[in-house]
Amino acid sequence: MNFENTLSFAKELDAQDPLSHLREEFLFPQKNGKPFIYLCGNSLGLQPKAAREVLGVQLDNWQNLGVEGWFEGDTPWMYYHKELKKLMAPIVGARPAEVCPMNTLTVNLHLLLVSFYQPKEKKFKIIMEAGAFPSDQYAIESQVRFHGYDPETAIIEISPRPGEYTLRIEDITARIAENADELALVLFGGINYFSGQWFDMPEITKAGHAAGAIVGFDLAHAAGNVPLSLHDWDIDFACWCSYKYQNGGPGGISGIFVHEKHFNDQTLKRFAGWWGYKESIRFKMEKGFTPEVGADGWQISCAQVMPMALYHASLKLFQAAGYMEPLRKKSITLTAYLIYIIDQINKKLGKAQFVVITPDDENDRGAQVSIIAEGNAKGIFQQLVENNVLGDWREPNVIRLSAVPLYNSFEDVYLTGELLLKICNAQ
Numbered sequence: 264m265n266f267e268n269t270l271s272f273a274k275e276l277d278a279q280d281p282l283s284h285l286r287e288e289f290l291f292p293q294k295n296g297k298p299f300i301y302l303c304g305n306s307l308g309l310q311p312k313a314a315r316e317v318l319g320v321q322l323d324n325w326q327n328l329g330v331e332g333w334f335e336g337d338t339p340w341m342y343y344h345k346e347l348k349k350l351m352a353p354i355v356g357a358r359p360a361e362v363c364p365m366n367t368l369t370v371n372l373h374l375l376l377v378s379f380y381q382p383k384e385k386k387f388k389i390i391m392e393a394g395a396f397p398s399d400q401y402a403i404e405s406q407v408r409f410h411g412y413d414p415e416t417a418i419i420e421i422s423p424r425p426g427e428y429t430l431r432i433e434d435i436t437a438r439i440a441e442n443a444d445e446l447a448l449v450l451f452g453g454i455n456y457f458s459g460q461w462f463d464m465p466e467i468t469k470a471g472h473a474a475g476a477i478v479g480f481d482l483a484h485a486a487g488n489v490p491l492s493l494h495d496w497d498i499d500f501a502c503w504c505s506y507k508y509q510n511g512g513p514g515g516i517s518g519i520f521v522h523e524k525h526f527n528d529q530t531l532k533r534f535a536g537w538w539g540y541k542e543s544i545r546f547k548m549e550k551g552f553t554p555e556v557g558a559d560g561w562q563i564s565c566a567q568v569m570p571m572a573l574y575h576a577s578l579k580l581f582q583a584a585g586y587m588e589p590l591r592k593k594s595i596t597l598t599a600y601l602i603y604i605i606d607q608i609n610k611k612l613g614k615a616q617f618v619v620i621t622p623d624d625e626n627d628r629g630a631q632v633s634i635i636a637e638g639n640a641k642g643i644f645q646q647l648v649e650n651n652v653l654g655d656w657r658e659p660n661v662i663r664l665s666a667v668p669l670y671n672s673f674e675d676v677y678l679t680g681e682l683l684l685k686i687c688n689a690q
């Protein structure tokens with residue numbers, strides 16, 4: 264598409280956008296009586312207007328039913344997660360039995376590593392991307408130590424080539440193949456939180472399996488952002504948070520994926536609790552753990568009904584949007600427009616004021632654009648916030664902006680460009 268850097272062009276794209284009405288379903292934060300242009304859905308998605316109501320329904324159930332709420336009312340809490348499983352599955356390309364809402368993300372990563380990181384003699388190493396989200400680094404280091412290995416030798420990190428910001432798939436698959444004899448696990452982010460690079464998940468999975476390793480993904484920045492086919496890609500396990508692109512609210516409930524092929528594997532270890540016990544006989548309260556079949560068998564504690572209700576409000580909007588295909592279609596154009604607008608600023612300034620480190624190829628990125636700002640980078644970012652544009656900042660000089668197809672408009676992107684140019688001209 265030939266873009267134009269004008270307000271009328273941006274408004275025309277919004278007028279043609281079949282999803283533009285969904286913006287009305289969200290609440291935008293305000294400052295000085297003016298709503299923010301919110302480009303921070305990669306960090307914390309916006310509150311759906313329905314969130315307060317669905318939470319209210321569960322508060323009413325609690326008030327009116329008390330403990331009977333577990334089995335009575337319109338949404339008995341005992342089975343409430345099943346409703347979410349159905350809504351979550353299309354977002355990540357899974358069967359409902361393969362996903363379950365539970366806990367929070369890093370906790371789930373640990374629980375899945377208990378099952379899927381099984382180092383044995385020579386085969387004990389983990390391959391991951393260098394510069395993974397810190398929580399993942401800490402989780403993996405601690406798991407390695409827990410098994411009695413040294414993170415220095417057990418964890419192989421793959422870095423971009425000198426002078427590059429993102430990883431090449433051939434470098435990833437080559438490292439996996441080279442280390443096949445010693446490799447237990449390949450664990451990657453779906454999309455890297457810093458660069459915004461969407462890794463070639465099917466290729467990484469194939470390479471990992473060819474090396475006789477288990478393959479898992481942390482989808483914090485991918486789930487609800489890009490279309491995924493976890494089942495068909497044959498990924499072993501994955502987890503994500505609901506509060507970034509999926510608008511589940513701060514500290515919101517996380518989701519896990521366990522591939523169906525592992526359902527009957529009796530050798531998988533796991534940390535058990537009563538809520539993972541076979542549902543039909545859970546309340547017999549008998550000795551000896553019998554897991555429920557599927558992802559549900561990884562539950563430990565009783566269902567977190569209130570965070571689930573918040574997640575439910577947002578999942579219904581994904582459903583209303585027609586799930587990932589229409590969202591992705593808009594997202595590709597919206598993000599391409601953002602990258603175009605950044606480039607236009609450089610042209611107007613006659614210098615490389617902003618360097619986009621997120622891959623240009625739409626197949627290698629989601630909604631997030633990571634931008635190195637030259638000169639007074641922090642000052643530029645602060646001016647954005649001062650003027651009601653909310654992105655986020657990563658040391659030492661990176662501004663991350665995400666135009667989210669559920670609630671951002673082409674006009675948001677255009678106006679952000681206008682403001683950035685004004686800020687740079689005044690520097």
Ligand SMILES: *Cc1c(COP(=O)(O)O)cnc(C)c1O
Pocket residue numbers: 367368369370396398399452456481483484504
């Ligand atoms: C956001 C994010 C987290 C956060 O983990 P919590 O346990 O939800 O605090 C972890 N890993 C990745 C890759 C993330 O992007």
